[in-house]
Amino acid sequence: MGRLSRAAGRGAARLLPAERRDWAEAIWAEASEVPSALERLGWLTGGAWLIARESLMVRRVRNTILFAVAAACLAWTALPGTPSAFITANIWLRAIGTVLVLAGLPWLVRRRLGAVIDSRLARSLRGGTFAGIMALIVALARIDRITNTPRQLAAAGPHNQPSIGLVGMWLFFLVLVAGYAAGILAVTAKRSWVTSTTLSIGAGTGVALGVVMYAIMPLGFGQYATAPWLRGSAIDPVVAIAWILLFGGPLAAALLAGWRCSGSVGALVPAEAKIRQGVAAGILVTLVGSLVVCVLGPATLASFSWLAHLLYAGQHLTSAAIAHRASAPFSPGAAGYSLVWFFFPIIGLGIGAMTALAAWGNQAARRQGQGPGGGGPGGPDAAPEPPPTGLHADTDDVPSSVAIGLYAGTRSY
Amino acid sequence: MAPRSGFSAQTLSVLAALCSQPSQWQHGYVLAKQTGLKSGTLYPILIRLADRGLVEACWQDEPEPGRPRRHLYRLTAEGLTTAAAAMASEAAAQRQATRPRSTTAPGLTASAQWVG
Numbered sequence: 001m002g003r004l005s006r007a008a009g010r011g012a013a014r015l016l017p018a019e020r021r022d023w024a025e026a027i028w029a030e031a032s033e034v035p036s037a038l039e040r041l042g043w044l045t046g047g048a049w050l051i052a053r054e055s056l057m058v059r060r061v062r063n064t065i066l067f068a069v070a071a072a073c074l075a076w077t078a079l080p081g082t083p084s085a086f087i088t089a090n091i092w093l094r095a096i097g098t099v100l101v102l103a104g105l106p107w108l109v110r111r112r113l114g115a116v117i118d119s120r121l122a123r124s125l126r127g128g129t130f131a132g133i134m135a136l137i138v139a140l141a142r143i144d145r146i147t148n149t150p151r152q153l154a155a156a157g158p159h160n161q162p163s164i165g166l167v168g169m170w171l172f173f174l175v176l177v178a179g180y181a182a183g184i185l186a187v188t189a190k191r192s193w194v195t196s197t198t199l200s201i202g203a204g205t206g207v208a209l210g211v212v213m214y215a216i217m218p219l220g221f222g223q224y225a226t227a228p229w230l231r232g233s234a235i236d237p238v239v240a241i242a243w244i245l246l247f248g249g250p251l252a253a254a255l256l257a258g259w260r261c262s263g264s265v266g267a268l269v270p271a272e273a274k275i276r277q278g279v280a281a282g283i284l285v286t287l288v289g290s291l292v293v294c295v296l297g298p299a300t301l302a303s304f305s306w307l308a309h310l311l312y313a314g315q316h317l318t319s320a321a322i323a324h325r326a327s328a329p330f331s332p333g334a335a336g337y338s339l340v341w342f343f344f345p346i347i348g349l350g351i352g353a354m355t356a357l358a359a360w361g362n363q364a365a366r367r368q369g370q371g372p373g374g375g376g377p378g379g380p381d382a383a384p385e386p387p388p389t390g391l392h393a394d395t396d397d398v399p400s401s402v403a404i405g406l407y408a409g410t411r412s413y
Numbered sequence: 414m415a416p417r418s419g420f421s422a423q424t425l426s427v428l429a430a431l432c433s434q435p436s437q438w439q440h441g442y443v444l445a446k447q448t449g450l451k452s453g454t455l456y457p458i459l460i461r462l463a464d465r466g467l468v469e470a471c472w473q474d475e476p477e478p479g480r481p482r483r484h485l486y487r488l489t490a491e492g493l494t495t496a497a498a499a500m501a502s503e504a505a506a507q508r509q510a511t512r513p514r515s516t517t518a519p520g521l522t523a524s525a526q527w528v529g
Contacts, residue, residue: 020460022470026484027456030441033483043442046453053457 012051020054070134071099077138090170091141097174098137102130105181113189119196122188125203125288129184132295133177139298176341183287183345187280193266193273194280198257202284205253209245209285210292216242217297217336250285250348254278254355271363275356282352283345290344294337420499423450427458428496431468431488438471438485459486467492 009028013021027047034040074095106126116122187194187202216238258274258281265273420428430447431439445455462468469489476482488496 022472022484023456023460026441026470027452029481029483030452032480033440033442043445043452046451046456049453050456054460 009047012048016051016054023054024051067103067130070131071103074099074134074137077141090166091144094170094173095137095141097170098133098177101174101178102133102181105178105185109182109185109189112191113186114191115189117188117190117194117196117199119199121196121199121203125184125188125199129181129291132291133181135299136295139295139302142302143298179345180287180291183283187284191266192280193268193276195257195261195265195277197260198277198281199284201253201257201260202281203288205245205249205281206285206288207292209242209249209289210296212238212242212245213289213293213340214296217293245289246286246344246347247351249289250282250351251355253281253285254352255359257281258356258359269367271360271367274360275364278356278359279349279352282355283349285352286344286348289348290340294341297337420503423448423454424458424462425499425503426450427455427462428467428488428492429500431486432493432496432500435488435493438487440483440485444486462492467495 009025009031013024013028016024024047027050028044031040031043031047034043116126186192188199216235255278257277261270261274261277263270263273265276268276426448427444427450430444433447441452441455441459444450444459445452448455450458459468459470463470463486466489468486469492470484470486473482473485
């Protein structure tokens with residue numbers, strides 16, 4: 001059998017997990033013993049099928065096709081309906097930029113943190129995040145078409161003309177999209193050492209947060225309650241629940257996820273594993289919550305005119321007027337969603353990290369103090385020290401890097 | 414009726430081929446010829462058996478000149494026990510399935526003889 005064929009076999013074997021590569025190379029090497037060319041072809045075909053099955057290639061091909069179909073639908077629905085050149089460019093750039101980000105990020109995350117955790121929840125979180133982001137782009141495109149007709153653009157003057165500020169806002173939006181996708185991809189990757197229990201706790205709390213936030217602000221923040229199902233003082237307890245979920249959700253999720261984690265996880269010793277679960281649960285709560293409310297809100301604006309009439313019964317407002325009020329630059333509605341989109345993950349990450357470090361930071365520090373030689377107990381009042389290098393945290397892993405930085409900061413007091 | 418072994422017919426054929434020379438290392442192509450299985454069927458079976466600890470695998474120490482080294486397989490001690498039990502179970506199940514049913518009750522034969 002030729003060198004080329006053997007090289008192809010070795011290359012194909014690299015598609016498999018490490019523990020399976022020997023088998024792929026074995027089947028390729030055995031082909032040398034098959035006497036006839038036709039039989040050898042059949043033997044190698046069996047080998048190719050084995051590699052496809054064991055490398056989960058079938059699933060990858062399916063996911064690639066699904067993504068391509070979703071991207072095509074996104075591109076088609078983002079086709080502009082108004083002749084405004086700037087809005088056309090804005091909608092297209094936002095759609096194309098998002099597709100490129102979502103196409104490239106999984107590959108980058110895989111190189112650093114490995115493939116997705118082998119659980120349905122992890123795959124659902126990834127699929128749901130990508131679908132939600134694409135739905136958001138479609139909704140924003142529709143809102144732009146509704147609210148930015150040429151007459152309105154002309155009337156708006158320079159604020160809605162192409163400018164560095166608007167281009168900067170578009171780029172900033174794309175960075176946030178990448179951040180959300182990267183965050184979900186990271187916490188659902190194998191080498192992030194996040195357990196399925198942590199994913200359940202974080203995602204479940206996040207969905208609750210998102211639903212409550214949407215219930216009180218389906219069309220964004222306003223000077224008065226915008227939800228017809230929560231009129232007057234009935235909205236107050238729901239607003240209280242929203243505040244509790246926003247700050248208490250990451251805290252409770254971090255504590256619960258860390259408490260549920262017993263023993264080592266992957267390369268992490270128990271205390272470090274607990275901290276990792278706490279940080280991951282905290283950020284997951286607000287990532288998921290923010291995605292839920294920021295997708296449902298604009299989707300409501302863009303698609304459900306009947307809801308607009310329900311919310312503003314008797315006022316005879318058109319969908320365009322509602323959308324414009326809620327989404328025009330610097331409107332209360334747009335500001336509300338922008339605040340959620342930007343600040344929620346920061347809140348979740350900060351609270352999750354601080355909670356996890358407060359609960360298990362000392363255990364991790366004691367383990368670091370023992371060192372590889374199994375030295376004596378650490379001093380109770382150690383001097384301020386640099387970020388602990390004995391921890392098994394991956395410094396390229398954002399949650400752990402932040403956790404280590406926060407830990408170092410607290411130890412300096 | 415005797416319980417079946419829990420292995421598929423193809424897996425049993427692979428176990429039988431490995432049992433024929435339990436202490437000898439065997440090549441994949443030889444197993445394929447003995448069992449009549451194609452490579453795409455044989456190797457997943459070997460992988461699953463190895464995952465369960467019933468088969469052990471290793472690379473050939475000294476390959477033939479000009480040829481790549483080959484992967485070798487044989488049953489482990491646990492594999493040998495399991496294979497023997499599986500084949501015995503399967504044989505018993507097949508015997509029971511093929512046993513002919515009796516067409517007359519014993520009492521009839523005796524009374525027929527008494528009358529005769």
